[in-house]
Amino acid sequence: MDDVVRVRWEDLEGLCAAVFEALGLPRDEAEDSSRILVAADARGIPSHGVARINRYAEGILLGVIKGSIKPQVLKETPITATWDAQGAMGLSVSKKAMEGAIAKAKAHGIGIYSVRNSNHFGIAGYYSEMAARAGLIGIAMTNTAALGVPTFGREAMFGTNPIAFAAPALGGRLFSLDMATTCVTRGKVEVYNRDGKRLPAGWAVGLDGRTEEDPAVLLANTLVQKGGGLLPLGGEGELHSGYKGYGLAVMVDILTALLAGGEFGHAVRDLEKTTARVCHFFLALQMDLFRPAEEFKKDLSALLDQLTASPKAEGAQRIYYAGLKEAEAMEACRQKGVPLKANVWKTLTDRAASLKVTIPAVL
């Protein structure tokens, strides 16, 4: 077991915001970015949380991630906007874009923002949940650096391209799906590598395009873009319908990069001195366009109750719905602080110390 420290949620947000500000981001961008990073840890998704502080910090220091840049509005209608993010901080510019989509949805029923030339935006689910907390249906997608291999292929041609969808039930409860369209993400392979475990068949392929079970080999090959990569949701070939995950991944590339006019497919790459320029899609939709929102919420509550109360498989403890685990993790973090692995905490506090940022106490 790795050692874990717990930090008060607000303290952790404050620390990360101060680090981002010390690195040169304006106050509002630093605060927004920090909030979204910490939200990942609080949901139990540490791969997209504070552990990435150095990646963002280096991007800012290299000038690959640009603070104080206003997105260029390429096109705007009452229900849509297309932005060129011009290399802005992916986290804060995405929050602004979803705020725009929400405002348009409240005024005109629907709002869709298409953003190109951005940077990594953290967890997609943060943005879809922004819409759901505003009483709307929310969708967020992004393309990412190519790491996924097409069905019957052996080279990375698309990213882990996540889809996030959120909708509100009664009393603040949310259905919130946030899923990579590859079977797993790189972060999960890294965990298997660290634990010395073999990868299950159906997660990834090697240079020959067939199942690769050695995580170290996979990571080495994909890091230098030698070949192989992650399999789409549904695994290798067609037996478990891997073409469905492959199709969803390409759909995300279409709705993000092709709609925004950004980079797509295998051209989306992290290089040594830069990071992939990625594209996002944000949608907010009023249920009231179709039926009273309160009736929708009531039905969604009933559906979620049906699912969690349905009979369990032999040996299973519990049935979840998308977003339930994450909601419970957030509640626990409000009570007990946000858990961080000791090495993640050290990286963050080392960075903070080097910037002369005050470090809060752990719990």
Added chain:
Amino acid sequence: MDDVVRVRWEDLEGLCAAVFEALGLPRDEAEDSSRILVAADARGIPSHGVARINRYAEGILLGVIKGSIKPQVLKETPITATWDAQGAMGLSVSKKAMEGAIAKAKAHGIGIYSVRNSNHFGIAGYYSEMAARAGLIGIAMTNTAALGVPTFGREAMFGTNPIAFAAPALGGRLFSLDMATTCVTRGKVEVYNRDGKRLPAGWAVGLDGRTEEDPAVLLANTLVQKGGGLLPLGGEGELHSGYKGYGLAVMVDILTALLAGGEFGHAVRDLEKTTARVCHFFLALQMDLFRPAEEFKKDLSALLDQLTASPKAEGAQRIYYAGLKEAEAMEACRQKGVPLKANVWKTLTDRAASLKVTIPAVL
């Protein structure tokens, strides 16, 4: 090998339309329904094609599928409509709804139709492709009779709930994804049963909620709703991310039934003398809202070319993109006629003969 006959596409459409008309559907509904059924066979999806003629016929004769019924407009805005289909023929009412969505998208940028209280609508991809052929992005979804089991569950709580997404490239080429959110559909289990093959682990679970490999047992249990059912895309438990397919299936229930105010979850059932009342979602979107459509199409063509030209896995023949196999199957059917299994042709022509409908020659 089953014997196969080939029938000229127009002849087969004419025959099915005449059968539907003889059963009591008005001419336009009969023609639309026939066109959509035959389109499934022509795409190589016989499970959703003419083989279902008796199911539709019995629905019409029982009065469960109602001809000549106009959908009740529950709500309408410049960009949306909510319809109560009032038990109309699912195929023809869905075509009308997508036509409505396309018209609204052409006038106002986007059109979304939400339909409740409908019947089985055939292949979802027919409707998304209608939008794509009209130069738009198209999405179609439907909920279906409950047959899918939640992750860690053992009872059917949602349908095979397909998602269809289509977008146009240059020269009439389409990216067209049409996928059940369960790993496979009931039709595939039936094929394995007929062939005397065991089901691969990860397709379905039995009464205990654990892998069921006997297709006959699975079909018997699910037919009488005794328990068990199909697994979501990603399979059993969490190892291959079955919660993602589960999440997508619930998302489809939300975007169809919960938006329209229809039946959802395990309440959607085929009973002995009736069929499930299902709900649909149709969306059409102008790319021009975001960037010039011709630039989008050019990029999509480049993306599809990249995918098919990318290096193949060892032993693989070819890399496809969603919709390519189906487009090639349609082209072959235009040249050589639509293939039907001999027993399907016999069922259709027996029905036609009983209605004194003239039967065309096979090729």
